[in-house]
Amino acid sequence: xxxxxxxxxxxxxxxxxxxxxxxxxxxxxxxxxxxxxxxxxxxxxxxxxxxxxxxxxxxxxxxxxxxxxxxxxxxxxxxxxxxxxxxxxxxxxxxxxxxxxxxxxxxxxxxxxxxxxxxxxxxxxxxxxxxxxxxxxxxxxxxxxxxxxxxxxxxxxxxxxxxxxxxxxxxxxxxxxxxxxxxxxxxxxxxxxxxxxxxxxxxxxxxxxxxxxxxxxxxxxxxxxxxxxxxxxxxxxxxxxxxxxxxxxxxxxxxxxxxxxxxxxxxxxxxxxxxxxxxxxxxxxxxxxxxxxxxxxxxxxxxxxxxxxxxxxxxxxxxxxxxxxxxxxxxxxxxxxxxxxxxxxxxxxxxxxxxxxxxxxxxxxxxxxxxxxxxxxxxxxxxxxxxxx
Amino acid sequence: xxxxxxxxxxxxxxxxxxxxxxxxxxxxxxxxxxxxxxxxxxxxxxxxxxxxxxxxxxxxxxxxxxxxxxxxxxxxxxxxxxxxxxxxxxxxxxxxxxxxxxxxxxxxxxxxxxxxxxxxxxxxxxxxxxxxxxxxxxxxxxxxxxxxxxxxxxxxxxxxxxxxxxxxxxxxxxxxxxxxxxxxxxxxxxxxxxxxxxxxxxxxxxxxxxxxxxxxxxxxxxxxxxxxxxxxxxxxxxxxxxxxxxxxxxxxxxxxxxxxxxxxxxxxxxxxxxxxxxxxxxxxxxxxxxxxxxxxxxxxxxxxxxxxxxxxxxxxxxxxxxxxxxxxxxxxxxxxxxxxxxxxxxxxxxxxxx
Numbered sequence: 248x249x250x251x252x253x254x255x256x257x258x259x260x261x262x263x264x265x266x267x268x269x270x271x272x273x274x275x276x277x278x279x280x281x282x283x284x285x286x287x288x289x290x291x292x293x294x295x296x297x298x299x300x301x302x303x304x305x306x307x308x309x310x311x312x313x314x315x316x317x318x319x320x321x322x323x324x325x326x327x328x329x330x331x332x333x334x335x336x337x338x339x340x341x342x343x344x345x346x347x348x349x350x351x352x353x354x355x356x357x358x359x360x361x362x363x364x365x366x367x368x369x370x371x372x373x374x375x376x377x378x379x380x381x382x383x384x385x386x387x388x389x390x391x392x393x394x395x396x397x398x399x400x401x402x403x404x405x406x407x408x409x410x411x412x413x414x415x416x417x418x419x420x421x422x423x424x425x426x427x428x429x430x431x432x433x434x435x436x437x438x439x440x441x442x443x444x445x446x447x448x449x450x451x452x453x454x455x456x457x458x459x460x461x462x463x464x465x466x467x468x469x470x471x472x473x474x475x476x477x478x479x480x481x482x483x484x485x486x487x488x489x490x491x492x493x494x495x496x497x498x499x500x501x502x503x504x505x506x507x508x509x510x511x512x513x514x515x516x517x518x519x520x521x522x523x524x525x526x527x528x529x530x531x532x533x534x535x536x537x538x539x540x541x542x543x544x545x546x547x548x549x550x551x552x553x554x555x556x557x558x559x560x561x562x563x564x565x566x567x568x569x570x571x572x573x574x575x576x577x578x579x580x581x582x583x584x585x586x587x588x589x590x591x592x593x594x595x596x597x598x599x600x601x602x603x604x605x606x607x608x609x610x611x612x613x614x615x616x617x618x619x620x621x622x623x624x625x626x627x628x629x630x631x632x633x634x635x636x
Numbered sequence: 637x638x639x640x641x642x643x644x645x646x647x648x649x650x651x652x653x654x655x656x657x658x659x660x661x662x663x664x665x666x667x668x669x670x671x672x673x674x675x676x677x678x679x680x681x682x683x684x685x686x687x688x689x690x691x692x693x694x695x696x697x698x699x700x701x702x703x704x705x706x707x708x709x710x711x712x713x714x715x716x717x718x719x720x721x722x723x724x725x726x727x728x729x730x731x732x733x734x735x736x737x738x739x740x741x742x743x744x745x746x747x748x749x750x751x752x753x754x755x756x757x758x759x760x761x762x763x764x765x766x767x768x769x770x771x772x773x774x775x776x777x778x779x780x781x782x783x784x785x786x787x788x789x790x791x792x793x794x795x796x797x798x799x800x801x802x803x804x805x806x807x808x809x810x811x812x813x814x815x816x817x818x819x820x821x822x823x824x825x826x827x828x829x830x831x832x833x834x835x836x837x838x839x840x841x842x843x844x845x846x847x848x849x850x851x852x853x854x855x856x857x858x859x860x861x862x863x864x865x866x867x868x869x870x871x872x873x874x875x876x877x878x879x880x881x882x883x884x885x886x887x888x889x890x891x892x893x894x895x896x897x898x899x900x901x902x903x904x905x906x907x908x909x910x911x912x913x914x915x916x917x918x919x920x921x922x923x924x925x926x927x928x929x930x931x932x933x934x935x936x937x938x939x940x941x942x943x944x945x946x947x948x949x950x951x952x953x954x955x956x957x958x959x960x961x962x963x964x965x966x967x968x969x970x971x972x973x974x975x976x977x978x979x980x981x982x983x984x985x986x987x988x989x990x
């Protein structure tokens with residue numbers, strides 16, 4: 248600096264004044280998670296909406312316990328439980344219109360089911376089959392995504408494409424706290440903000456990425472703070488307060504639909520169960536910590552609000568519980584039937600038309616199955632798999 | 637076939653121009669076709685392959701994206717989910733690596749995991765290969781990585797006509813296509829009429845570029861001109877070499893390759909990618925499995941060395957050149973005069989119109 252300022256020496260041209268981008272929407276999240284239940288603002292909430300949310304929460308909890316039980320019985324290869332996180336799952340599905348799209352992670356089967364998917368179909372991959380079990384276009388639910396955060400750019404691309412086509416479709420993409428460390432998280436948020444794509448990113452911060460706590464995941468004040476750097480608003484919400492999550496997501500969806508661009512929502516919640524049945528959560532957290540969060544249970548929070556406001560009586564509580572039991576019994580019964588698998592179908596959808604290489608390999612497997620007397624009935628007399636090139 | 641097409645407007649065109657024309661024509665015919673990538677818009681691509689597309693079709697159809705390959709391919713997945721046909725550019729071979737997870741985990745599998753409900757009609761254009769004096773990360777031949785991924789097609793043109801025809805086929809395909817563009821050949825020219833492009837075989841077919849009876853050279857992309865030059869030089873040695881341009885590495889045209897090798901009894905696979913774990917090993921293995929009793933000699937490979945791609949000042953030592961190809965041919969244990977002259981003339985596209 249001093250060298251350049253010597254008298255008579257080179258005088259640099261000042262650079263053009265830097266213009267920060269301005270956005271009428273405040274980007275920084277509040278310091279405290281947004282809450283509605285138990286506050287005075289909750290009195291303004293629509294009782295019908297609250298009752299609908301309650302019914303879904305009760306069924307969601309029962310679905311989680313049933314699916315976990317099915318894992319222990321060997322009927323599911325793996326089940327990443329969302330017990331304790333049902334408020335996020337239910338709110339994510341219900342904040343969307345029918346024409347919108349949901350992009351779930353592997354833990355978000357419940358959101359997909361609340362959106363209308365048959366639970367048995369939604370569990371196909373987790374059962375150990377090779378395909379999603381459902382046509383994603385039917386309920387506009389993308390395949391449950393196992394790699395972390397890689398579904399987020401898909402949501403951005405779909406929302407962008409819809410906008411290019413003139414459709415007012417919004418995509419809501421779900422990711423966990425660990426997923427926010429992935430490169431695809433960054434790229435998706437950046438693309439979404441630059442393109443002003445109608446996307447809502449919902450981070451379910453459940454405290455741990457398998458065993459790694461949030462403090463070892465990020466140094467950011469909150470995950471919602473990450474939004475600021477991309478130029479989109481970040482919202483922090485109590486992830487166990489279903490009314491709050493629903494409201495925050497609904498506002499974000501409405502903003503996106505109106506052309507306001509993407510929002511990053513961090514829902515602070517807790518994973519009551521282990522990561523999956525393959526994980527021992529006692530290695531990295533204490534029972535006391537889990538109990539603290541049980542006291543802040545999403546189903547109980549809403550039930551207390553509803554009973555306190557005399558919107559929920561014992562009969563309704565029982566009716567909802569019975570409905571959940573029927574759902575669980577149906578799930579149990581159908582999941583206990585052995586699925587019909589067709590090994591030959593493994594070759595059917597790799598390409599639009601089977602390649603010569605796949606035809607050869609399919610013929611090999613067919614011969615093996617025939618020799619073993621294991622060719623599925625559906626395959627008898629079927630000459631070839633897939634269309635020919 | 638087309639015999640020099642008298643009366644048409646055939647003028648010298650470069651491969652880059654033919655590729656650009658393919659995208660332009662595809663975009664004009666189908667509003668679902670979108671081009672996206674870093675620098676593809678205003679600049680027209682660093683190789684000018686997308687030149688003029690943004691001007692003609694607007695920035696919504698030919699989009700300059702943020703600099704992020706995973707993001708480019710990942711958003712293309714979402715666009716394809718909503719019915720668009722994205723054509724993405726990876727700018728340079730080694731720049732495509734950040735997008736590998738999207739390619740391997742989603743692009744290649746989405747059709748399969750949804751039982752055909754979600755096809756991925758995405759064309760991934762990857763300028764690849766050396767010989768342009770590129771610095772590190774600008775000359776890789778990464779085709780073996782792509783070939784290890786089920787669910788994608790891997791295609792590479794070596795002629796101007798193929799550049800147009802194969803890219804049109806790739807964009808029209810409902811399956812994802814990794815479209816490897818030999819950047820060394822971007823400025824290669826041929827007489828080519830963009831208004832009446834000659835028909836070329838679709839994805840999955842190899843073509844014989846030169847008929848011969850002594851031995852078969854199997855190659856693709858940037859190594860095709862090398863092999864054709866080697867075949868001409870070999871005539872002086874009394875060897876009459878057949879040259880096959882694979883054009884498509886997946887699906888692989890076993891039929892054309894094996895028909896040739898069964899006739900010649902000798903084969904050399906030539907490519908720039910590394911020898912160990914490179915496509916040549918797979919090709920040699922397939923030939924051995926299918927043509928063992930016809931072989932007079934082991935199938936040889938002339939490939940890049942198993943080293944990181946060398947710097948510009950040394951790349952001439954790495955790249956398989958004419959001499960190295962001829963050396964391999966000489967190692968095929970010659971016992972008799974294998975020169976044969978009664979081959980049918982290749983058709984126009986087989987000869988490559990180069």
